[in-house]
Every structure is written in structure tokens, then in C-alpha cells.
Amino acid sequence: MQSARSERQIILDGKTVTLHTPAQKHCSTAEFTETIGGLIGKREERSGVEIPLSDLFLFDTPAAPLDRFVHTF
Numbered sequence: 275m276q277s278a279r280s281e282r283q284i285i286l287d288g289k290t291v292t293l294h295t296p297a298q299k300h301c302s303t304a305e306f307t308e309t310i311g312g313l314i315g316k317r318e319e320r321s322g323v324e325i326p327l328s329d330l331f332l333f334d335t336p337a338a339p340l341d342r343f344v345h346t347f
Contacts, residue, residue, distance in 0.1 A: 283295075289305065
């Protein structure tokens with residue numbers, strides 16, 4: 275994730291999640307065995323901030339907000 279104020283990288287490998295902020299030279303790791311959808315949900319729950327494009331990671335799962343998708347053909 276990148277904005278005018280900061281850059282953050284979130285890396286999920288199925289066993290751990292790592293948050294890296296290059297500008298601050300900070301890296302933290304925690305055990306996390308849930309899916310990326312679970313990670314998005316916990317992040318949004320704790321911070322109250324929606325992760326950009328998070329709907330793409332929930333697509334085709336029971337948590338997908340189908341009422342917010344628009345089909346155009």
C-alpha cells in the first residue's frame with residue numbers, strides 16, 4: 275500500500291504475516307494462519323480503515339459483498 279505519506283508492504287505466506295515500512299526501516303512479523311480474507315477482515319476491524327481493493331481478495335468467497343459488484347457486458 276502506498277500513499278503520499280507512507281508506503282507499507284504486507285506479506286502473508288500462510289504461516290506468518292509481515293508488515294514492512296521501508297521509509298522507517300521497520301519490519302514486524304506475527305503468526306497468522308488464516309486466509310488473506312481473514313487478514314483483511316482483522317485489519318479493517320482493528321483500524322476501521324478499508325484496505326484498497328480488498329473486495330478483489332474476497333471475490334468468489336462467502337464473504338464477497340455481491341450487492342456491491344456491478345456486471346457490465
